Amino acid sequence: MTQLFKSCYYVSDDKVPGLKSYGELNPPSRLLLGPGPSNVDPRVLKAMVSPLVGHLDPYFFEIMNDTVELLRYAFKTNNKLTIPVSGTGSAGMEAALYNTVEPGDEVVVGMNGYFGERMNEIASRCGGKVIGIKEDWGKVVRKEAVEDALEKSKAKVVAIVHAETSTGALQPLHEISKLAHEYGALLLVDAVTSLTGCELDVDALQIDVCYSGSQKCLNCPPGLSPITFNEKAMNKVLARNTKVPSWYLDMSLIDKYWSEGRAYHHTAPISMIYALREALRIVYEEGLEKRWARHKKNSQAFIEGIEAMGLKMHAEKEHRLPSLNSVAIPTGVTDTNVRSTLLNDFNIEVGGGLGALRGKIWRVGLMGINSNEKTVIIALEALERALRKEGYKVTAGEGVRAAADFFSK
Amino acid sequence: MTQLFKSCYYVSDDKVPGLKSYGELNPPSRLLLGPGPSNVDPRVLKAMVSPLVGHLDPYFFEIMNDTVELLRYAFKTNNKLTIPVSGTGSAGMEAALYNTVEPGDEVVVGMNGYFGERMNEIASRCGGKVIGIKEDWGKVVRKEAVEDALEKSKAKVVAIVHAETSTGALQPLHEISKLAHEYGALLLVDAVTSLTGCELDVDALQIDVCYSGSQKCLNCPPGLSPITFNEKAMNKVLARNTKVPSWYLDMSLIDKYWSEGRAYHHTAPISMIYALREALRIVYEEGLEKRWARHKKNSQAFIEGIEAMGLKMHAEKEHRLPSLNSVAIPTGVTDTNVRSTLLNDFNIEVGGGLGALRGKIWRVGLMGINSNEKTVIIALEALERALRKEGYKVTAGEGVRAAADFFSK
Structure with a gap:
């Protein structure tokens, strides 16, 4: 045992740099069409390198205020507590669950993909008793199953993934929201891959807690998780019997820094907030609708091309996420060969499947600035070539033509 | 109650932007001499805007490997698990405590400042029973008090702040480390403000877990927390009876992403890791010693200047942190007036006191690139002028002259 960990958690002296030289950063120029991160907007990069000011600087407070207002616009909400959590999307997931679930609480969790399973894991770690609604990965959670779970339990929280990044499924929320509230439960929604990439209206849908990630449809680097809590959710946080298990993610404390009083909590990731503000400004200029x-349009064009090549989409037609397109890998084609060709020959990253879907699907993200006509055409052309290299039979140009036809309609 | 929260957690419609326009970012050029963030090195900014690659891209794995090696250099350790946590220094504190403390465990915590108190809060939130060693804010924790606490308890973790950013005290660690290990406890050390800013040798001191922040002596933006766990600490993590309460900060999972297998955990904050690698490359080029x-030299010069102006340092002479210089505010001078003058007339940020030291000290950070002769002179000159504006009597140029004398020795 000790030997095992010796080799495992100890590095021999020669791994510590002696005279090794570390070169300048020089990353390849990838077209990032995986499940995220997406490419960063050049305007965002420029904003990110603006001179740093302190996290209690009056100028930074203005930037915080702008960021809050613009996030409210993006989420379509009037919730006061609408801020970026200082961590990636998974930190947002923890913040949502850790603040609203206390040890012993029952929680209904939609488990129709990798991120639904992660919600289960996180809700369990903070002492929640999860009532999981299992569904095939690629399908959406049915409202009947939610009603059933609510009826059989005393759950006061329903947690569900709006945009299941692992399957490409887009979850309808309207009926589930109605049900959750009929049973007096809060609705927590994971919108990591949907925020600004498809219809999402937090207030109209009466979502109580909603979180996202900076590195998807916002075209910001990864590292922040926009989150919003409505009044009802915050009342629940403030009325807890136990402290939130994470001090770092305790919304009652974070709120005090983002409110008028500006009470110091932790040092805000200033450059990343500069970046997020610029990304949101771009969203605001374009307009959400x-x-x-x-x-939606670019995803549809991509799907036309995929189907014209004889490939099939993984998610059901009526529940497809425009920002993340899951393509079933045809039999006889090796997942990793195709992805390696795309990466090495075309500098294009697409995602493989996670968990149960490993080797079965590709995940093609068309997010933010990457959702455009040129990218759709390039992606289809590169995929066709990579497939033909693997012996897959497809008429040259079939996919691109179908997409071009769609665009010219 | 509802009304209160109505006004508190709801924003009226007109706060959602209608036709409001959000201007381009244009922060003032501050000299950041507070407790952090410090100014970012221009090379770090440049690295940060390098093209994004995916978090599972072979190129990014190389960058991760470099970052780990360079962090080992900075911490002076051979520990395998030496990585940046995807959050600020406080997330590093949570990671250190949450992984090594289980519910009901006794933990000895040095509480001689704001961050020692925070360790107490965080250790308690994860179910630890804290045996706090209280000391005046500005003094260091005495080894006798640690021995006493270890003798009276079954504590298997001793958590202590190396560089107490709230007081400017530098904690000696050698004797405390010996004691902790004699009693079979792990030693956890907060090195947020000391890493690369004063002597710290993790392996020689037999520190079991050590964490820091990116925004202090490394001159990186805030958002990452370098951390290192030795074999003994990791064995404890792997032998836990309960799961780590935070999935996001579970080191056994994070280790799998930073190891050969590269198992996906959460999306790494890529641009920030680019920045950190460059910051560490700069450290490596200069050399730790x-x-x-x-x-040390620039801090001493600054202190000469401070004392020549008739001011007093807050921390004891033999335990002063070179990267964070705490100056006692003289009677008759208003804290906020001086700091406003410095910020508004000189574009210089210095920190005020936290908690019990509010209004009693200024905290002047001389961190990384900000630890240089020019900055010391400017800081003293600006402080002298701000003090005179407040009616404080000091001979013109006294502080600057003393520092210049010191430099010319």
């Missing part, structure tokens, strides 16, 4: 429509 | 000596 236009942005949603753009994502 | 030279860097420590530079911080």
